[in-house]
Every structure is written in C-alpha cells, then in structure tokens.
Amino acid sequence: MALIELKNVALDRRLQALDLDLQPGELVGLIGPNGAGKSSLLNLLAGVEQGSGEILWQGQKLSSWSLETRARKIGYLPQRCQSAWALSVRDVISLGRLPWGDENLEKILCAAQQTGVEDWLDLAVDQLSGGEQARVWLARVLAGEPQLLLADEPLASLDLFYQYQILALLRRYAQGERAVLVSMHDLAIAAASCDRLCLLHQGQIQALGSPQQVLQKEHLRAVYQVEVELDLEVHPPRLAVLGPSQCP
Amino acid sequence: MILPLLVFLCGVTGLLSLFVGSSEVAVFTGLTDWLLGRDSVSALVMGEIRLPRTLLALTVGAALGLSGAALQGLLRNPLADPGLTGASQGAALGAAAVFYFGIFPQAGAVAPALAGLLGAGLAMLLMLLLAGSARQSMVIMAGLAISTLTGALLAAVLNFAPNPYAMQELVFWLLGSVAERGLEHLQLLLPALLLGGLLIFTQRKLLYGLSLGEQVATSLGLSVQTGGRLIILGAALLVGTSVAVAGAIGFVGLIVPHLLRPFIGNRPDRLLAPSALAGAILVCLADMLVRLLPPGQELKLGVLTSLIGAPLFIALVWKERKRWL
DSSP states (O other): OOSEEEEEEEETTTEEEEEEEEOTTOEEEEEOSTTSSHHHHHHHHHTSSOOEEEEEETTEEGGGSOHHHHHHHEEEEOSSOOOSSOOBHHHHHHGGGGGGTOOOHHHHHHHHHHTTOGGGTTSBGGGSOHHHHHHHHHHHHHHTOOSEEEEESTTTTOOHHHHHHHHHHHHHHSOTTOEEEEEOSOHHHHHHHOSEEEEEETTEEEEEESHHHHOOHHHHHHHHOEEEEEEOSSSSOEEEEEEEOOOO | OHHHHHHHHHHHHHHHHHHOSSSOOOHHHHHHHHHHTOOOHHHHIIIIIIHHHHHHHHHHHHHHHHHHHHHHHHHTOTTOOGGGGSHHHHHHHHHHHHHHHOOOGGGGGGHHHHHHHHHHHHHHHHHHHHHTTSOTHHHHHHHHHHHHHHHHHHHHHHHTOSSHHHHHHHHHHHHOOOTTOOHHHHHHHHHHHHHHHHHHHTTHHHHHHGGGOHHHHHHTTOOHHHHHHHHHHHHHHHHHHHHHHHOOOTTHHHHHHHHHGGGGTTOGGGSHHHHHHHHHHHHHHHHHHHHHSOSSSOOOHHHHHHHHHHHHHHHHHHHHHHHHO
C-alpha cells in the first residue's frame, strides 16, 4: 500500500488535478522550473497550506488527523529557514521533537550526528555559515523521525561534499517504512539519486516515473524550453544543456 | 537557574519596598495590626498606602514584562512593544472619558481603571477585527492604526478640556503611577494577570516553534492562527489592565525580555516567567526610587521608567542595526 497518495489535489491556481503516490522506501525527486509548483506541493503535504482533493495516508484520509499526529508522521524542511533568535544548535534540533512533546536527548544527538553538526550543539545557530545552518535545519527535521520527509531544495546552499553527504543521508533515510520527497534543480543529481522523478510544469504533472522515463528530451524541451544532451546509462548520469530550444 | 534567583529577588524587592516611604513606620507591627484589624497609624500606612502600592507595582510590572515577552516571541521581533496591540491607548482614552465626562460615578476611585479596561477591550477588539486572519505582522499595522485612532480621539478630548484641572488630572494620570491607589485596584489587576498569563502560558510551544517561522511552526502541528490570537488577547488583557490601573509605564515590556534573553539561551518559551518576575522587580525598584527622591513635586513612575528605558532602547536599536549591516 502507498505510504501517501494524492487524488485530484489542487491548490488555487498553483496546483491542478495532481495524482501522485509515494511508496515506502522510496526517494522521489520533485523537479521542474521555477514557479512549477514544487514548493506549493510540499507546503500542501506538510499542512502549511490547504488545498482541495484527497490525500490518503496508508489508505486513511489525512484531513481527519489532528495537526499533531500529522506533524509526527510528516517532517518538513522549507526552502528558506531562519531563526528569529540566536538559539543554540541543540535548541533548534530539539524543535523537531515538539510534536512529540519531549526533548529526547538521544534522538537530538543522533540527528546531529547524522548531519555532522554534533560538535556545535552549544553554539548559536546564527554564528554558523549558510551551509552549516542548512545541515542544522535538516537535523531538526530528522530529530522528529518522520515517516515521510519533505525537503524543499535541501542542497541549494551546500558545497559539493555536503551535497553528496546530504543526498546519501536522504537515500539512507528512505528505507523500510519511510519515504522522502525532495525538490531539486540539478537534474543529473536527481537522476543519480532518486528512485522516481516527478516533473512538474505549471502546476501539473508533466511526467512521473523512473529517471529514464521522465528525463527525456521532449519532456525537458516542453518544460524548460531547452535542448539537452542526455546519457542516463553512465554513472553518474550526464546531462548537458545545449541551448534554448527553437520555437516551432 | 535564573528563575529561583528572580523569585528570591522579587520577594526581597517587595519586602524592601514596604520599608520605603516618607514617614518612619514599624513595618511588621503595622502589617500585623492591619491584618488583625487593629487601629493604629502604622496599620493605616501599611494597609492603605505601602502594601497596595508595592503589590500594584509588582503586578503591573509582571503584567508588562510578561506581555512584552509574549508579543516579542509571537511577532519574532525584539523591538515589539506591548503597546503595539492598541490596548494602552484604548485604556488611556477610556480613562480620559472618566475625567471629562464623569462616567461610572458609582465606581468612585476605580472608575478610571474600569473605563480604561473597557477602552482597552474595545481597542483590542477593533484591532483584531482589522488584522483579520492575515499574518501576524499585520497585527503591528492594525495595532498602530488603532493606536493612532485612539490617540487622535484622546488629543481631541484634551483639546476640548472642560477646565484646566480636568486636563491636569488626566495628564498626570497618563504619566503613570502606582501611588494613591488601593487594594480594590488590585482586584481588577490580579484576575487579568492570571487570565492573561494563563492564555499566554498555554501557547508556550507555539512561541518556541515560531522561532523558525510560521511555516515551520505549522508543519510542527501548531495552530499558528488560533494560538497567535490567544497570545494577543492575553497580552492585550495584561497591558490594557495595567494601563487602566496605573497609566502608561513605558519601556518595561520592551526592555525586560531583552535583558533576560541571554540568560535563558534566547528561547522565547523560557522567557515568559522570568520576564514577569523581572518586570515586577524593575517596576517595584523604580517606584522605590520615586519614593526616595527628595520631597516636592513627585516624579511619576512612568516618567522614570521612560527616562531609564529610552537610552536602553536606543542602545538596543543601535545593536540590532549593527547586526543587520
């Protein structure tokens, strides 16, 4: 049974008639140009925005759940994050435990170790660099041990080493009963790391399936208006933009 | 660690405050006499003057400190002032109506406070209606709009003052003081402190969650809109009643949370109780200072707190400015 299933989901003019499912153990990449609806979809799943249509969690209606129960199952890492106060890294991570009503030290430490921020627990988060902060925000989500992890461009401010590390971490996280839905812009990374891709265009799903099924020249031409050269057979996959596509 | 220390300091300040006054009085004998209902000068001084004044200073301070901490946490802005809800100006307008139109004559000395409470309530209601269900930042704009409206009405009332005495009385009252008030004022203030405090304390998790913004707070299962309204309601209740009882005592709600933040790791949820206690201590100390100044024209408590608070506020703006440069 699908972990989460969207049926005819819409959100004003940003998302239209979406049908999507995530299976346990899956890492699904959400791709598409700016304004395609990636963040809106993640917001909707996280409960930040309310849309129409039906969202089922293992066959049950998600809307019938309390906010707290939902927050225990679904963790959300927004695109931009900032702490209004100079909280310590430990306090930021322990925010992830809010839906559980505890500040479980073991889980906080475990989340910090997974993202490599355990040495900074007592530092104020605003003293860290942007890339370091990005790992702390992710640790906050991991501390809640959600079954579904939603991450909005988690690689955006990371250097190559931590891009690799965080992807490997998300890959490991999407195991057993858990799944990860992550939005990203780098299609080659998406092809290399995700089980399935969902290509959004103007609030609708343009293509959904394995990287080979989704990353096809005609799809990318229709969505991004660019000509690309693709080689998904090599590892890691290669993708080069040749230039803007010619208008027919 | 800071909480027990503040509780202790609050107790000591309250006790010391009973010893400060223009006449020499046997404090403990006076208190015992007053409690046992014996007639004596010291019983009169303690029961009618110093005890109400001390308790009022403590409660007004606690209300202002707590509301400041709550609003700053909710609006995620260290420069947010409890007066932002529009409740202070509303209370002032209500009290002005008493001085000028003599409403609530049967309430006697408590009339300005009662009318002030009513004014604060109305201003707050208008503000909440105006802010609607929009984002929390709209609360600042709506509060400012209502404050401006009530401020304009207050200016109009001052403009058409029936006689100079009414005007003088109102202006002095607006300057803020806990002098010449009785235990009946405490009966207004204490329930408001308890109810407002309760409303705010139930939303501690929300204040913590909001540290990372409304999106994160919502995704953590917190009801940002309802909880936010409850916090504003609680804060307005605290500020409105304080202003209604003691006039405008500025900067306490703004400065106290800021001074305490480094001691509690900057966590907005852990700031509430310490801010209430520190607010109580600060206002009580300021009132003791007012009493210790040489006799003559009394410096009003609100003027003193503003004189102390304004330079601190300037320093705070300076520091914040450097942070964003």
